[in-house]
Amino acid sequence: MSDDIAPSQERALLRLLDKVMEVMRDDRPINPDDPDLGNLKSAEHFVPGEAGIEYSFRNRAFPDATVELTTWTDPLDYSDDRTRVQAVPAYFELAFRNALAGVSRRLLEQRLDLANYWVDADGLRKESNDIGHSLPPFAREHRYRYRANAGEHGRFPVDVEFFFIDPAPDDRSRKARLDQITITRDYPYLTPAMRKKKREEQNQKKRQTYGYMDLCTGAKCPESGTVWKSIALKG
Template sequence: MSYDITPSQEQALLRLLGKVMEVMRDDRPLDPNDPAFGTLESSRYIEPGEAGVHYSFRNSAFPDAKVDLSTWTDPLDYSDDRTRVRAVPASFVLWFRHPPAGISRGQFEQRLDLANYWVGAGGVREEGNDIGHSLPPFTQEHRYRYRANAGEHGRFPVDVELFFLDPPPNDPSGKVWLERITIDRDYPYLTPAMRKKKREEENQKKRQTYGYMNLCTGTPCPETGGWEGWIDSGSTDVMEFARGQIFDAVRSVSLEHGGSCPMVVGRWFWLCSTSEKSGTVWKGIELQG
């Protein structure tokens, strides 16, 4: 069963998709209670130990449609403790139980600022947008895939897919029906091992960058985190400093040997972020978060 979309429904649909693109492409804050999405019906954590939440909405303009938006633990945050990582938008789906007719993909292309190409596996750019029909038994379904243009405030690659249903042979109107719209951020896939490597690379870069700044006792700390103290004979100390805090003196005897000792002027080198401190091993000592 299908029907012709009304002007008010079309406005509600474009307003909804515009809001989704603001969140997905422009990184605007997600407010699940924004009336553009509809009424929030449910929310649930997607996986234990992760920050991602799945939101389901009921939109009065399309009361029988599936309207879902999911967030996920930020893939670009390389912290090992995923419980401390913020959630970021990941995917959106609008699926019509009764597909409307009368709205063209050209309207979506213009209003959502979609490019005339899409990006496949491995980042390969594919020209054109017509993916063709789905495999049997869904041969009536016609798919179109897009990479959204970045726009002035775009921060993340966004992929859009439109699913239309071709009219059945006995339909004299010849109108296509809008079945589904998906909008997804194209995040890189990283395993825990890959995240660990990224963390090590970032820490090495920071250590090198801050090393050129000659950060020593009495100078302000440029970034909150764990720092390693050095004297002429080598590294002897580990401390956590907040951004703007003045670097302290450094132990004259290495912390690994324990006990009190005179404190002397020394240099401080970046070691790790605060979230990484717990579990970091320094000279056989496991640091506490």
């Protein structure tokens, strides 16, 4: 029995990745009931006091695979009260229990519109996509890393990584097997102290933009959004 990916599985894989890229890159709303993602298995808050949810799906085309789409509390919202911040897409993982042979890496690159470079944690561009092999005992695991092209509707930088298992020396097929795909939005890492600094910078910019208005104008405060009201002072 061949363990190559079937044509129906390839179509399902491409539909799944198309939908994930629409969410991650184009900022389309997440629809947990979308059949291209699979059947929703669970949706759990995983960080107390945060808005993030981890969605887990059961995809009929890949019954033994892990399919997870994770949202986080929006890192670009600098509010101090994180319970009132919305969740945004952050991470997707497709991991096969039994790696699939016959998946074309070139087809995946073209379908997801991936660039021929990747970006490291310091924001530096790295040419080529071949990261090489993992360390033992996973020495045949071959990693490829990409920055997705923005495309016509792209709103967020997105990083994609493929994990293939190279064939064993005695494998006559000489076919690499797809083991895992991860897709990640490239959000900045911010500590509470860093968020506080960002809030202060935002407020300073608002003051510079709007100026120090007369408090009795009836206009909206550029920081809080509330309307300033006249106050009658007693003599």
